[in-house]
Amino acid sequence: MNRKALILLKTLTWIACLSPFLWLLWCAATNTLGPDPTKTITFTTGTATLEILLISLAVTPVRRLSPRLGWLIKFRRLLGLFAFFYASLHLLTWMGLYCGFQPDAMLGDVVKRRYVTAGMAAWLLMLPLAATSTNWAIRKMGGKKWARLHRLVYIAAVAGIIHYWWQVKPGVLKPLDETLILAALLIARPVQVWLQRRKAAARAAGAPATVRG
């Protein structure tokens, strides 16, 4: 991937990731957030969080499909930070529009309502990941340690999906798409590792034959 194409793709990614936020701003300014603006803001920021998080989780398995897709890694941090950006907006919406920034209301919600607990947990899990997203932090921590910490993203994503399921009415199947995608992305990792090992083993076994040929 050449530099020009990369810059173009990055710009497009920025535009795509910012679009839900810009759309909300536009609707708020033109008073077109719909009948229940609070809900529109909550749903838009929540959905954007999950979707961008899922795309960021797709980077690694897709990259492994071909050595030519290595450049995809350059988008992972951007996507992860945008997911955190929307998660934070989502959190702020809940704090302000649902709890009126009243500490007792917020605390009560986190303690009493499991979907809020799960959502809060997801955001808290993303917080150290966002904080250690800089090159400096990676260098300082060392690649291995950093990678281990950033595995928290899997738990955050699962907590986010649980938050969604616990929030919808029983019997409503809306979070199913996101759940299946996350499940596929999580299963893809061990499957790919297993396939790679098998390939490596086959290559090792078949190596002398190639030499002979």
Added chain:
Amino acid sequence: MLIGKPSDIPSSEITSKSAYREFLNRRRFLKAAAITGASMLGADRLAEVLEPRTRADAAVTKLKTVYSPLTTTGEQLTSYQDITTYNNFYEFGVDKDQPAKNSGALPTRPWSVKVEGLVAKPRTFDIEDLLKLRPLEDRTYRHRCVEAWSMVIPWVGYSLSEFIKQCQPLSSANYVQFLSYYNHGVEPWATRETDIRWPYSEGLRMDEAMNELALLTFGLYGETLPNQDGAPVRIVLPWKYGFKSAKSLVTIRFVKKMPHTTWNDESSFEYGFYANVNPNVPHPRWSQEYERRIGLPFYEQRRKTLMFNGYTDQVAYLYKGMDLRKNF
């Protein structure tokens, strides 16, 4: 009473929408002046006539209505647009905007309501007869959804008790059950998007059903109900969460034991049989202390929820001595 036959001349055919808009533009100044004058005089209905709403459903027809002392005053009405495009009607999809888009095929004429169970004589009422049974009253009520949003809706109908008297229930009837229309062909979303056991079932204790606030409802904003709001006839119970108010009724059954109710079947710890609006009893997933009024800017939506949705004086006697935390 219906004036003119339904779907006789859809209003959209009388004047095209764009022509109508152009006409409105030319008259903008006059209209603005007139509206200001009308609102200053408190003539909300006149203002409504002068500034027509966007029609979510062209099939509605005007109803002849009378004033009711049971109407709620001092509240700003939610717009017709919001009342008819923000609906929970899961047979037509789980998103709020789906019922308005998907309910076009609901066959509201001919329509009849079957009365069965513990009654002197089972009967079937034709919708036209139901409309003529009593004078139709304008009754504005607050509407509080269990999901913590609320509206103020000018319904049209008469007390359910008037209808129940016609049904001649036996003294052994302790409860009344309401069943909504269900047809998989018309409402494929019902099974595609939920695992609910259809048809929608709701119920009331007999004394609750006889309370004068319980409204057998045929219209809103002086017109017949649009399909998405439960055409052609529904129940409205302003002191209970919205899901108690079953839509598009086809069967009313008088029974001895508490009937099964749809949301209670789905999740009994979240949705009780009584479902009275109560800021002190939280839903497991959210507090019921506050609600979001529909149609206001996001920073003005939040407001305190009132006990029995503000209808304590009229309904509190029904629940005397009951633990409302247990019987939520």
